[in-house]
Amino acid sequence: MGVTHETQVRVRYKETDQMGVLYHGNYFTFFEVGRTELLRSYGYSYREIEESGIFAVVAKADCSYHKPAKYDDLLTIRTTIIHISKAKLEYEHKILRGNELLATGHITLAFVNKEGKIQRVPDWMTQNESEK
Amino acid sequence: MGVTHETQVRVRYKETDQMGVLYHGNYFTFFEVGRTELLRSYGYSYREIEESGIFAVVAKADCSYHKPAKYDDLLTIRTTIIHISKAKLEYEHKILRGNELLATGHITLAFVNKEGKIQRVPDWMTQNESEK
Amino acid sequence: MGVTHETQVRVRYKETDQMGVLYHGNYFTFFEVGRTELLRSYGYSYREIEESGIFAVVAKADCSYHKPAKYDDLLTIRTTIIHISKAKLEYEHKILRGNELLATGHITLAFVNKEGKIQRVPDWMTQNESEK
Amino acid sequence: MGVTHETQVRVRYKETDQMGVLYHGNYFTFFEVGRTELLRSYGYSYREIEESGIFAVVAKADCSYHKPAKYDDLLTIRTTIIHISKAKLEYEHKILRGNELLATGHITLAFVNKEGKIQRVPDWMTQNESEK
Secondary structure, eight states, X not given: OOOEEEEEEEOOGXXXXXXXXXXXXXXXXXXXXHHHHHHHHTTOOHHXXXXXXXXXXXXXXXXXXXXXXXXXXXXXXXXXXXXXXXXXXXXXXXXXXXXXXXXXXXEXXXXXXXXXXXXXXXXXXXXXXXXX | OOOEEEEEEEOOGGGBOTTSSBOGGGHHHHHHHHHHHHHHHTTOOHHHHHHTTOEEEEEEEEEEEOSOOOTTOEEEEXXXXXXXXXXXXXXXXXXXXXXXXXXXXXXXEEXXXXXXXXXXXXXXXXXXXXXX | OOOEEEEEEEOOGGGBXXXXXXXXXXXXXXXXXXXXXXXXXXXXXXXXXXXXTOEEEEEEEEEEEOSOOOTTOEEEEEEEEEEEXXXXXXXXXXXXXXXXXXXXXXEEEEEEOTTOXXXXXXXXXXXXXXXX | OOOEEEEEEEOOGGGBOTTSSBOGGGHHHHHHHHHHHHHHHTTOOHHHHHHXXXXXXXXXXXXXXXXXXXXXXXXXXXXXXXXXXXXXXXXXXXXXXTTEEEEEEEEEEEEEOTTOOEEOOOHHHHHHHHHO
16 A cells, blocks of 8 residues: 555675675665665665755664575565655565565655754655655 | 663764664664673673574564754663563663664564574573572 | 676666666675676676576675766666686776766686685686687 | 774764665764874874864865665775875775775865864874884
């Protein structure tokens, strides 16, 4: 039911660790790529949102790791907006290698202005959601 | 009641993002530093554990962000083992700037051998815990 | 005259620093992406090369920064093999935003086996070069 | 003859790659730590310099890799200011493990204001140098 978008990334050597897998903290970077590209697919640019004076800050983040991603794997980031309120936006992110689910995470965003004061979730985000 | 250890890190320029704060994904690196130093304080080296053929893999990770950490902040990583079972080890990590709590996270580890087969949590870990 | 390949990357939020630009150390990650994709365009996979027991280690690296790359910029990585000898492989990397040159770097690779012993540059690399 | 300072860092798991060594691009982060701590040892804070509206941008960077650093290695970063002019500041960085030299690098900084306009190297930097 939520807004969903898929994009792909390839695991870089830099992103591996000496266990020979994608370092667990780097999944959060891929989640970030997923959110940026979901936004772009709706015609929005997070860069322009920041330039307009609104900043999305991460309030909560989690990830469950099912199977390791490896160097040079071509991964799919499947990003879904699962909850929007006036104050928060919640995303689910799935990392897949083909049909194999490697990791599932959630990110909760809040919005602030340049002074760091909490803002409402921008209206157009609520509207996109309700149009689905 | 759990085993607790504190160590300090200073936020590097590399670890900031253009919002002028520590990038949210980088807290997980600080949590890793906390676990390594807790182990060292008990006379163990995670490097030697890996050399003996046992690898700690992250099964779950989460973080709640209360206040942003900034460049050059001297942070305290307070790491506590909050649960040990035969299969898993669960840590709580708190990131503080002086007395201010900036973030709280949890990491669940499982143990595998070189072939990736699940291993029991090493006995000496269980013993350290029970001695507290 | 050398083998050249172009690939694109988009600057991630994680890769920026609080100056609002791509952190200078992260250009080396983009250079790595360029080398991997150049190899792939010739039908080779660096992952498979490592699996066969040959590892490319960086002996020297440099970068000159002309103009800053920014968050969400779509960059071109232009990678050229500029020198091949029996012992070393030297690449030039240019980072462009459209026609604007942002940075120029060089990477010299040597090859080692699993024991870390120096190996000759693989023959097929020399051959690709001479076919150009 | 130049201003020199030493500080220590321990290689984090995050900073390794699947070759089991410190990723080559991460040496530049250690160089950055060295510059910050050299400044601090003279009573200056790069954070405060930025807050005053002066920003140090990297114009050139290089590194020669002699021996790999490994996970959990306690490394010494030896940072020396090797050249100061009105326009540029040049550092040499050596990374050591005990007495073993692992890598040598150079960083050239220029200074800009908030608008990105080139500034002279701050006077107190020139003065510290001449007092040595």
